[in-house]
Amino acid sequence: MNRRFAIKQVLIFAGGMALLPSCFREGGKVSIQLKNLDISAAQESQLAEIAELIIPKTDTSGAKDLNLHLYVLKMLDDCFGPERHQQFMGGLKNFEGLDSKSLAQLVTDANTAKAGLSEETIEFFKFMKWKTIDGYLNSKYVMSNLVIWELVPGRYNGFFRVKSA
Amino acid sequence: MSNLNIDSIKEHTYDAIVIGSGISGGWAAKEFTEKGLKTLVLERGKDVKHIIDYPTTNKYPYEFEHRGEPTFAIREANPVVSKCYAFREDAMDFFVKDQEHPYVQEKPFDWIRGYQVGGKSLLWARQTQRWSDLDFEGPLRDDFAVDWPIRYKDLDSWYTYVEQFAGISGNKDGLASLPDGDFLPAFPLNAVEDYFRNTMRDKYIGRHVISARCAHLSQPKQIHFDQGRAKCQNRTLCQRGCPFGGYFSSNSSTLPWAEKTGNLTLRPFSVVESIIYDEKLGKASGVRVIDTNTKEVREYFAKVIFVNAAAINTNLILLNSTSSRFPNGLGNDSGSLGKYVAFHNYSARIGAEYDGLKEFTTDGRNPAGGGYIPRFRNLLKQETNFKRGYAAGFSAYRNTERDTSGLGTALKAQLLSKNLGPWQVGSHMMGETIPKESNYVKLHADKKDAWGVPLLKISVDYDDNDAKMKKDYLEQLTEMFTEAGFKNIQVNDGGQAPGLDIHEMGGARMGHDPKTSVLNKWNQLHDCKNVFVTDGACMTSTSTQNPSLTYMALTARAVDYAVLSMKKGDL
Numbered sequence: 168m169n170r171r172f173a174i175k176q177v178l179i180f181a182g183g184m185a186l187l188p189s190c191f192r193e194g195g196k197v198s199i200q201l202k203n204l205d206i207s208a209a210q211e212s213q214l215a216e217i218a219e220l221i222i223p224k225t226d227t228s229g230a231k232d233l234n235l236h237l238y239v240l241k242m243l244d245d246c247f248g249p250e251r252h253q254q255f256m257g258g259l260k261n262f263e264g265l266d267s268k269s270l271a272q273l274v275t276d277a278n279t280a281k282a283g284l285s286e287e288t289i290e291f292f293k294f295m296k297w298k299t300i301d302g303y304l305n306s307k308y309v310m311s312n313l314v315i316w317e318l319v320p321g322r323y324n325g326f327f328r329v330k331s332a
Numbered sequence: 333m334s335n336l337n338i339d340s341i342k343e344h345t346y347d348a349i350v351i352g353s354g355i356s357g358g359w360a361a362k363e364f365t366e367k368g369l370k371t372l373v374l375e376r377g378k379d380v381k382h383i384i385d386y387p388t389t390n391k392y393p394y395e396f397e398h399r400g401e402p403t404f405a406i407r408e409a410n411p412v413v414s415k416c417y418a419f420r421e422d423a424m425d426f427f428v429k430d431q432e433h434p435y436v437q438e439k440p441f442d443w444i445r446g447y448q449v450g451g452k453s454l455l456w457a458r459q460t461q462r463w464s465d466l467d468f469e470g471p472l473r474d475d476f477a478v479d480w481p482i483r484y485k486d487l488d489s490w491y492t493y494v495e496q497f498a499g500i501s502g503n504k505d506g507l508a509s510l511p512d513g514d515f516l517p518a519f520p521l522n523a524v525e526d527y528f529r530n531t532m533r534d535k536y537i538g539r540h541v542i543s544a545r546c547a548h549l550s551q552p553k554q555i556h557f558d559q560g561r562a563k564c565q566n567r568t569l570c571q572r573g574c575p576f577g578g579y580f581s582s583n584s585s586t587l588p589w590a591e592k593t594g595n596l597t598l599r600p601f602s603v604v605e606s607i608i609y610d611e612k613l614g615k616a617s618g619v620r621v622i623d624t625n626t627k628e629v630r631e632y633f634a635k636v637i638f639v640n641a642a643a644i645n646t647n648l649i650l651l652n653s654t655s656s657r658f659p660n661g662l663g664n665d666s667g668s669l670g671k672y673v674a675f676h677n678y679s680a681r682i683g684a685e686y687d688g689l690k691e692f693t694t695d696g697r698n699p700a701g702g703g704y705i706p707r708f709r710n711l712l713k714q715e716t717n718f719k720r721g722y723a724a725g726f727s728a729y730r731n732t733e734r735d736t737s738g739l740g741t742a743l744k745a746q747l748l749s750k751n752l753g754p755w756q757v758g759s760h761m762m763g764e765t766i767p768k769e770s771n772y773v774k775l776h777a778d779k780k781d782a783w784g785v786p787l788l789k790i791s792v793d794y795d796d797n798d799a800k801m802k803k804d805y806l807e808q809l810t811e812m813f814t815e816a817g818f819k820n821i822q823v824n825d826g827g828q829a830p831g832l833d834i835h836e837m838g839g840a841r842m843g844h845d846p847k848t849s850v851l852n853k854w855n856q857l858h859d860c861k862n863v864f865v866t867d868g869a870c871m872t873s874t875s876t877q878n879p880s881l882t883y884m885a886l887t888a889r890a891v892d893y894a895v896l897s898m899k900k901g902d903l
């Protein structure tokens with residue numbers, strides 16, 4: 168009971184989704200429990216940087232505030248198969264160990280699928296971007312503050328006037 | 333059996349037994365209990381109590397572990413049910429998982445099931461149209477299957493009866509192919525759906541676009557409040573179970589009503605293995621049930637038995653009910669039991685964009701889903717190279733335009749933009765398929781399920797008629813979309829296997845002649861009069877309309893007949 172309580176206290180929220188932290192945070196391991204992927208703490212923080220380059224903090228929260236990179240990892244780990252896992256890990260290698268300037272450059276290049284980049288790099292980035300956006304738009308933060316999702320609309324108007332065309 | 337020593341037969345005896353608590357079983361339960369019969373409803377799955385057992389009903393999208401998406405492991409383990417559009421995190425527990433209840437696909441057949449109190453009535457898309465004589469006269473006119481032993485006039489008042497209680501929204505459209513019902517106000521078409529309706533009316537004779545008719549309380553009446561239900565709040569999260577009782581399900585409507593009479597006994601976790609035939613009495617005396625928790629075998633007895641296990645399972649139960657009188661399955665003197673299974677062809681869709689009417693969008697949600705195009709092919713006479721025809725869904729919607737090509741602050745601004753894109757329009761076909769002897773279900777010779785019941789083999793496929801019909805649908809809808817000025821038309825002939833339409837029918841069809849059919853015009857086994865089948869197994873042909881409203885009407889009618897017969901001492 169106590170242990171469960173303890174875990175509850177350290178739930179990590181990725182865009183509003185509760186994630187269990189890894190029980191034994193061995194030196195150098197990712198901070199959430201993953202079943203299939205082996206992600207190091209260094210990789211994790213690089214993913215956080217990439218996500219922030221995709222959706223930065225402005226006057227509203229960005230990817231790091233919402234832990235969107237953890238959302239990406241969670242979805243990748245649970246909802247995709249070994250092939251996608253390999254592709255992701257393979258592509259991620261090319262983003263590791265870069266300083267912030269080179270990382271920003273690679274992200275920009277990968278985003279436009281610049282000629283010369285490896286297939287894996289581009290596929291990794293596509294996935295990373297897709298799920299970061301997905302996590303953002305489906306986050307509690309965005310759904311309750313920015314693009315509001317209603318549980319109960321209680322109405323339907325099929326001829327709703329668009330304010331200014 | 334073993335239990336009979338302990339529990340007296342009397343304790344296990346009811347006036348009526350209903351097998352299955354889904355859409356049709358719920359109606360049988362309501363009708364019997366209201367007429368004062370002590371009724372036992374046997375349900376193989378768990379209990380699902382209205383509101384209490386809808387665990388996801390008030391969740392926000394971000395409260396689902398994977399934002400609604402089934403995990404890779406779940407999809408791998410459940411390749412069949414994963415194909416169903418509604419098999420998502422919010423309603424996954426109301427679907428049967430492939431491995432828990434295997435069956436043998438002699439040909440690919442995506443059998444989608446809901447095993448719990450309420451059956452698939454929790455999950456259905458609630459589209460409800462009456463059938464007309466153009467459907468009931470179909471087999472006779474177009475020479476297939478056997479003649480239906482009933483006509484529209486036999487069901488008209490029963491449709492009204494069930495519509496009033498269930499609550500069906502729709503317009504009186506005055507169409508011969510789709511008789512009007514006793515409706516609550518329809519959910520209106522939106523700007524582009526309405527535009528398409530008007531365009532079709534002007535450019536074609538006999539092609540209509542109407543508001544989809546659906547089992548939602550758009551404006552509840554006293555009878556609905558009496559059931560404890562309230563106005564539909566347009567949440568469109570219905571498959572989770574609706575806390576308002578806004579849509580019709582057995583759980584929100586018929587079963588609680590039956591319970592209030594004090595005549596209902598509902599037993600979840602009870603798989604009916606077979607129906608017991610009493611050679612001396614010359615009729616069925618009860619059912620044999622396996623408790624899914626204890627695997628204990630029990631027998632229950634009644635004067636009349638309604639089989640409402642959903643079409644294919646009803647076939648299984650009847651086929652598995654053998655005796656020296658019925659070595660090939662209960663009521664199977666004709667040898668047609670399990671055959672002439674048919675379904676709806678949902679395998680094609682078409683989408684496009686519309687540049688006009690940009691001054692409008694929609695606000696809120698439409699639980700009816702949009703518009704409905706009733707069948708227009710071969711309606712009054714045979715005029716194409718295929719038999720019968722198709723109905724179609726039609727809907728239009730506008731999304732916010734989200735350009736995701738950029739990065740950083742530019743991307744962020746795009747994601748939060750409220751600019752609307754063009755209208756998107758879409759349609760899917762709902763084709764009638766022809767019942768054939770070669771489309772059948774059978775018991776497996778030796779493979780059994782966890783309760784010792786033989787597994788089912790399913791051998792059901794499309795044919796050439798379906799292919800021609802699909803081609804015609806795509807051609808005609810392309811033409812209609814073009815006429816309406818829709819752009820960027822995309823057709824998709826999907827290639828999905830039969831079954832995914834979830835409108836499987838037949839196997840114990842109704843007919844005049846006991847030599848070629850299993851049930852008579854009262855849904856009664858020709859050869860065992862106190863057993864009735866009023867779910868999809870009874871259907872002689874499939875029409876293009878959704879089937880469940882017709883199961884409800886047939887059920888209420890058959891119970892009425894059964895009770896009258898019992899009073900007369902005929903059963």
Ligand SMILES: Cc1cc2nc3c(=O)[nH]c(=O)nc-3n(C[C@H](O)[C@H](O)[C@H](O)COP(=O)(O)OP(=O)(O)OC[C@H]3O[C@@H](n4cnc5c(N)ncnc54)[C@H](O)[C@@H]3O)c2cc1C
Binds near residue numbers: 374376451605
């Ligand atoms: C996603 C989805 C969308 C749909 N959309 C529509 C629609 O828009 N319009 C429409 O008309 N129809 C629709 N349907 C189909 C509709 O749900 C079915 O036609 C309807 O539920 C059939 O009613 P039923 O009583 O025959 O079977 P069910 O509602 O499936 O109930 C059968 C019950 O019998 C139980 N059972 C089975 N075998 C046994 C046994 N041996 N012993 C005891 N109990 C048993 C099952 O567990 C189940 O609870 C849809 C279905 C789904 C899943």
Ligand code: SF4
Binds near residue numbers: 565568573
């Ligand atoms: S749309 Fe209506 S019936 Fe469906 S969940 Fe909402 S309130 Fe309930």
